[in-house]
Amino acid sequence: MAATANIGVVGLAVMGSNLARNLASREGNTVAVYNRSREKTDTLIAEHPEAGFIPTYDYTEFAAALTKPRTAIIMVKAGTGTDAVINELVNVFEPGDIIVDGGNALFTDTIRREKAVRETGINFVGAGISGGEEGALHGPSIMPGGSDESWVTLGPILKSIAAVAEGEPCVTHVGHDGAGHFVKMVHNGIEYADMQLIAEAYDLIRRGTGKSPAEIADVFAEWNTGELESYLIEITAEVLRQVDGETGKPLVDVILDQAGAKGTGAWTVQTALSLGVPVSGIAEATFARSLSSHPEQRAVAAELPGPQEAFQVDDVDAFIEDVRLALFASKIVAYSQGFDEIRAGAAEYGWNIDLGAIAKIWRAGCIIRAQFLNRLSDAYAATPDLPVLMTAPYFVEVFERAQAAWRRVVVAAAQAGIPSPAFSSSLAYFDGIRADRLPAALVQGQRDFFGAHTYKRIDKPGTFHTLWSGDRTEIEAEDTH
Numbered sequence: 001m002a003a004t005a006n007i008g009v010v011g012l013a014v015m016g017s018n019l020a021r022n023l024a025s026r027e028g029n030t031v032a033v034y035n036r037s038r039e040k041t042d043t044l045i046a047e048h049p050e051a052g053f054i055p056t057y058d059y060t061e062f063a064a065a066l067t068k069p070r071t072a073i074i075m076v077k078a079g080t081g082t083d084a085v086i087n088e089l090v091n092v093f094e095p096g097d098i099i100v101d102g103g104n105a106l107f108t109d110t111i112r113r114e115k116a117v118r119e120t121g122i123n124f125v126g127a128g129i130s131g132g133e134e135g136a137l138h139g140p141s142i143m144p145g146g147s148d149e150s151w152v153t154l155g156p157i158l159k160s161i162a163a164v165a166e167g168e169p170c171v172t173h174v175g176h177d178g179a180g181h182f183v184k185m186v187h188n189g190i191e192y193a194d195m196q197l198i199a200e201a202y203d204l205i206r207r208g209t210g211k212s213p214a215e216i217a218d219v220f221a222e223w224n225t226g227e228l229e230s231y232l233i234e235i236t237a238e239v240l241r242q243v244d245g246e247t248g249k250p251l252v253d254v255i256l257d258q259a260g261a262k263g264t265g266a267w268t269v270q271t272a273l274s275l276g277v278p279v280s281g282i283a284e285a286t287f288a289r290s291l292s293s294h295p296e297q298r299a300v301a302a303e304l305p306g307p308q309e310a311f312q313v314d315d316v317d318a319f320i321e322d323v324r325l326a327l328f329a330s331k332i333v334a335y336s337q338g339f340d341e342i343r344a345g346a347a348e349y350g351w352n353i354d355l356g357a358i359a360k361i362w363r364a365g366c367i368i369r370a371q372f373l374n375r376l377s378d379a380y381a382a383t384p385d386l387p388v389l390m391t392a393p394y395f396v397e398v399f400e401r402a403q404a405a406w407r408r409v410v411v412a413a414a415q416a417g418i419p420s421p422a423f424s425s426s427l428a429y430f431d432g433i434r435a436d437r438l439p440a441a442l443v444q445g446q447r448d449f450f451g452a453h454t455y456k457r458i459d460k461p462g463t464f465h466t467l468w469s470g471d472r473t474e475i476e477a478e479d480t481h
Helices: 014-025 036-048 061-064 080-091 107-118 132-139 149-160 179-209 213-223 230-239 264-275 280-292 295-301 316-348 357-359 373-382 394-415 421-434 442-453
Strands: 007-012 031-034 072-074 098-101 123-130 143-146 464-466 473-477
Touching: 007 014, 014 031, 014 036, 014 132, 014 149, 031 036, 031 061, 036 132, 061 080, 072 080, 072 149, 080 098, 080 107, 098 107, 098 149, 107 123, 107 179, 123 132, 123 149, 123 179, 123 357, 143 149, 143 357, 179 213, 179 230, 179 264, 179 280, 179 316, 179 394, 179 421, 213 230, 230 464, 264 280, 264 316, 280 316, 316 357, 316 421, 357 373, 373 394, 394 421, 442 464
Parallel strands: 007 031, 007 072, 072 098, 098 123
Antiparallel strands: 123 143, 464 473
8 A cells, every 4th residue: 555644543433533534624634544343434435535535444554554754643432442552553653653642541541651652762642632523523622742753743734623713723732741631631620610610500590580491591692792702601502492302391401410421520630639739619510420420319318408498589680690700700710720730730740831822722622612711821921930820910800800799609509508519619719729827727736636747837947746645845846747
């Protein structure tokens, strides 16, 4: 087989097929395709003759169809299947060639794989790809890691297929080895928080005002014309307008209230815990999905006592505006926490990640694309080492406008017995990070009492321990934090 393809795709399920079609539609790209099942390859070729795909039916053929340096994007289910495909490609590729994992791999797996593949002289790139099936076909947001050498070849190809925001392709070389999949993981964690906040806003409006899903859809559509403009707000209105063809009821009322998850939210929270970064909004959104998925426990707990009075707001328009402001403020917290985690991850793993560039590539193509991402990139352009994103002037102004409404919403939810974990935890984080003194001093005293874990003082340097079981004098001690 003559080597005529500059890019290849392995794995032709929906995401892989759509990505291959996207690649083939861009000038200068010729795409070789391979799938373990020959039927999927033949179907793709038959259904899209315009793409000019080069079909291959084993890995040797696939490698032979690619020009050097050979570049292949793997689009298979994360896990052992990815390792199997990598091993097959390593057997037929040569030093300087490039293997790209475009799946939702755990970033530590990507670090391991990159290290192993690098020893063969082949480049391995973990690339986060966001935007779902439509994004893969029409233009995703892409977050590649990997070596500088691989980016020289891969960069122009990925730029050709990425979404475009204000004339700029939504792709950047995030950093080395697992950096791309790390950033995609945090992106998905923010996505969890964003979705949970929107769901809580819907729930509060519906319970407090009695509006129908279709009427609340109009509220979200209106919000989407202002500072909350985003893909998730847009599709929320579409979901709430949908009527079930079988029952005639709003579709949202016939969908089982048990939210699924594929793991990236949990990974974000687990990684944040290991890095010592509080991502409470993301964590509560992840836990909310877990809670929803335990109907047996919810059934047992249904008779637990709650507020006796029905929840009904007096001023509907004012309440809806309060919820809008609470949603925006909480959303800012989620992004700020997510970017804190990216910064901490970069420091831990030695990546040089441009936070402003990450905000820019999320402006289009990805699930969390939103108007205010420009404000994030502006904040990092003005202060590249900004320690807390929430403290940028634009966001401070939002909090000044929103905090009273935010507090009213959280109070109303608590008094009405309506769960709002993402709203309330985001507000608690906001109050915690701005506090001049936290009750952690008491926690340190407790830790020292039962475990001699020591503490520091505000009035002099050093580390100290109180002899709690003795005469309770204070002594200097080794730091055991």
